[in-house]
């Protein structure tokens with residue numbers, strides 16, 4: 001059986017069959033309806049990922065399915081995403097390492113596992129979402145804050161055992177909701193989440209629309225200050241909750257605080273967390289926070305399928321690289337005593 005890492009997120013599905021190359025596609029499923037005419041004779045029953053998103057943007061009245069919403073499993077469309085992932089990776093009979101929000105219900109966990117196993121002829125091992133990143137980085141004792149699109153998930157683990165965790169309905173979506181309103185008030189145009197990501201992450205990026213017979217454009221440089229002030233209060237709420245979860249923990253556990261998920265890759269978020277956790281511990285980030293959970297689920301699936309005994313040490317290297325890339329100082333790792 002081949003190990004596969006599968007991270008079905010609210011916004012993007014990430015999957016890998018070798019722990020290195022990660023396929024990413026939007027977590028969108030559209031069931032095709034018979035059209036009046038078909039010019040290319042290319043009618044399909046189901047559209048997945050980018051193809052589904054293209055249909056949504058161009059045709060009205062189609063039902064769009066996203067399996068995860070506000071941290072809950074809404075319907076079985078995750079099966080379609082999983083099937084698409086496996087066929088793209090060209091894998092059958094896999095051992096799938098995957099994740100759900102920390103505060104998912106026991107029923108959701110059992111249902112996801114059972115359905116994936118029976119429909120995909122797979123063996124499934126399920127983890128609280130942020131554990132993927134910790135496994136990818138070879139961190140067996142530590143804290144992980146995973147800022148996804150729909151939820152922010154927090155876990156504390158010790159020697160690879162779950163101690164406690166939380167799910168906040170405070171993902172990138174909350175930040176974007178406010179940001180979108182600001183842009184609409186300022187420029188009079190509405191942006192999609194994908195456009196906002198491009199605008200924020202690419203310097204010099206510009207989005208234009210025709211409105212009232214005129215060209216209107218929004219530039220990275222003109223909105224970044226508005227973004228920064230919204231981001232500050234958003235980060236404050238997440239970091240307060242994370243500090244609450246860490247209250248009373250042994251300092252040896254909080255030595256490594258890992259920040260992951262797409263939200264961690266937005267401008268200035270990492271730097272803000274560093275400032276706010278200065279007196280607690282060092283914040284580290286994987287090289288690619290969007291794909292890190294999928295890579296870690298792969299490692300865990302591989303351990304499960306008996307191919308390797310332990311996570312490979314190369315993971316720690318990536319932590320260092322990410323720190324250097326971020327310009328962070330390498331602090332000598334000292335073992336701190338218990339409180």
Ligand SMILES: Nc1ncnc2c1ncn2[C@@H]1O[C@H](COP(=O)(O)OP(=O)(O)OP(=O)(O)O)[C@@H](O)[C@H]1O
Pocket residue numbers: 008009010011012013068147148149150151152171172193197201261262263265266289290
């Ligand atoms: N370079 C980038 N490309 C795409 N998205 C990015 C990038 N940098 C930051 N992001 C943000 O990351 C978000 C997706 O993050 P992520 O994939 O971790 O969420 P998710 O796993 O789908 O959601 P959740 O974990 O809440 O279910 C995007 O919506 C976007 O706002």
Ligand SMILES: [Mg+2]
Pocket residue numbers: 007008009010129148149261293
């Ligand atoms: Mg996620």
